[in-house]
Amino acid sequence: MERPATEPAGPSEGTAPPAPTPPAEGERHKDHHFELPRVTALLLHALPRFLEGVVAPVAVFYAALVLLGLNGALVAAVAWVYGGIAWRYFRGHGVSGMLMLAAVGVTVRAGLAAATHSAVIYFLQPTLGTLMVSMSFLASVPLGRPLAKKLARDMAPIPEAFLRHARVHQFFLRISLLWSMVLFTNVLISLWMLFNESLGMYLWVRTGLVAGLGAVGVGVSVWGFKRCVRHVNAEPGPA
Template sequence: MTLLAAPPEAPAFELPRFVSLLRHAVPRVLEGMILPVAVFYVGLVLGGFTAGVVVAVAWVYGGAAWRIVKGRAVPGSVLLAAGMVTVRAVLALLTGSPVLFFLQPTLGVFCASAAFLSTARLRRPLARRVAEDLVPLPDQVLNKPLMQRFFRRQSLIWGCAQFVNGSLSLWLLLSQPVETYLLVRTSAVAVLLSGAALVTLADFRGRLRALQRGA
């Protein structure tokens, strides 16, 4: 590892290895993005739409309960997700409409796209805020001009990727059965977002190497 220069009042920071950063980020991505869809689909296949909704709600609340049992703080994002999935589940079960259950997340994707794009030129674009949750880097690293340019660039990339994601998801949701929606959307979005993630990881790795060289 390489020690990065720090302000006089701060200790030198030892830049973690890239693999360590991945170990920190991957579980959060799995918990928040991949496993919720997987458990809903399992419930849907085994017991129908109602079972899928119940399993999805149980997954979110189970994650919060597990943290409480372990004596860990429940992140605000988990509490927000619990509230949102509850409202979605109630509306979907009362109306019997799967569209209502999936429409809010799809609209949320468009909001995320707009947020990435609209903050790309700000001092703290949304891409940086996301990175701060996923990657343990101090402000002395995040505030470097090289990293600021990286976050602006990534805000544009992810804004465009999420717009394509939302457009595809909305079309599938309104035109296909829920089983087809889940299978096709999950596969297509996985390819789309994996491609964007690979671009981000390659760019990020390049920025870390530049920081290690003292850029």
Template sequence: MNHTPFALPRLTAMIKQAVPRLLEGVVAPLAVFYAALAILGLDGALVAAVSWVYLGLLWRLIRRRPVPGTMVLAAIAITVRAALGLWSGSAVVYFIQPELGTICISMAFLASVRLRRPLVQKLTLDYIHLPSFVLRHERVRRFFARITLLWAFVLLTNSTVSIWLLLHQSIGTYLLVRTTAVAVISGLAFLGSAWAFRRVLKRLHAEAPAITS
């Protein structure tokens, strides 16, 4: 039995898709918050951060572009974070909330491996279509389990470093060092994951006669 050929999108194409989202969703909000913090103080910075997210939603609605569900959830989350930050008067309260959430996500990644339903596989299939015969291959199943473990520890490391910086350094230092550290750690993990994924697929292509017969 023959199967439809499949191909993984080029790494450069995936990076081109990811960079604008990274700039809009991570870099720009931090830059807006830090600039507003220096000029307007904590309360002004919290309001500016929330305003940035809602302006992004409004911009998409005006241009009649689809609004991702993740962006709506992000708007709700940042509203709650800002409200707690304003209520407490503490930037630490504002920034520590997503870090605690990330720790919970890392635990979910670990649990998904134990349950033999690695979350990285589900997340990958949201962007890349893989035939069912590929997903059933033992080599692919091992790959997704290992990569899910990798990202569980990446998320846990990012959160640990971020919380330490938040509790022991100034907000300015936290924003600068944390953003750089998370970008480097996550970037290396992403490149390693993409390289390993391509390597697995190349091996499957080499075994294609055995797989597709």
């Protein structure tokens, strides 16, 4: 019986299906290929958060300390954090769990400082927390589970195949060690200035030093990561 003209003709019996199209050059190693976002975009994203989370709280605390005394400064610090939460909530931006934990931490710190009438207690607590984070970065290196890799995975959509690459793993081991040193230096500077300098000197000079130290750490990390990405992307993929 003759096949209708409207019916598409299928392959004849015994005919092999067409061979799959080979992958284009440069696509064979997509499994570990990764494109780093522009550094300027990352900086523009981070700058408002740095001003809001680092510079502004210091300015609010110091201004209230001069005008209202220690208890007034503690109240102002707590009000700044909860005011930021309320502002986000009413604008419909949502409040992250990390911000809520920070608010609880500031409340506890302010309560202990008010109970002891000591500003040293208020600033000593986060310094001890920084010490614990530094030790966590350091401990993750000999365990072969670099904390920097976990943080990178949580903060950016990096492909798992890229993170499993041996060169990338070695990079995150070195960066974890770097940030352990950066944070430990932060602790040493903070403790020395907290117990040897005035509170005003501690607030402004220590903040500037720590911010500069952190900027160096970020710069080295970004430069090293870009270099690592370039080397990994240049490697030929599996045949």
